[in-house]
Amino acid sequence: MEEQAKETIEKRSWNLDWDEYFMALAFLSAQRSKDPKTQVGACIVNKDNRIVGMGYNDMPNYSKDEDFPWEEAQTAEGNKHLYVCHAELNAVVNKIQADVGECRMFVTLFPCNECAKIIIQSGIKEVIYYNKPDIPEDDKKKQQKEEIRKATEKMFGYKDIVNLRPYKPKRGTDFKIERKDPECRAEISL
């Protein structure tokens, strides 16, 4: 009897590595944000690669959409920066593990100095960021952003308390998320 040729099933050679996986989740989380200008997502992962916290930039809990502004006016009534809770803050307070020491955080945007403080105080040991913030045209705002970035780097760098590293796309991995209305399907292009 003629022996049948065995079909060989090979394992997939193209699967996401951990960095790609967690950064993609941070990008997906950012899509929950209602901020019209900047959507940020963060994902905290422990040393066993278990997700222990997720967050995105949003207004304080229990508020309704009309309660706080999304504009950037220079008044208490119209300045979102006075109210918005950043993705990193939300990821830390939403954590499901009491101790996040030895954890790492994936975040879609370079953390501001206020979030840097929260990250340090929580015990997180590594931050992997995707984007540096846009540099504004306006000279005063540009200087402010640069000072904030320097403060974050100074705090993280002090005694190397937090290892800060940019996400390095391998194989051209990108995280542009396109929402296809009206079907409302989000696609991550990799």
Ligand SMILES: [Zn+2]
């Ligand atoms: Zn922040």
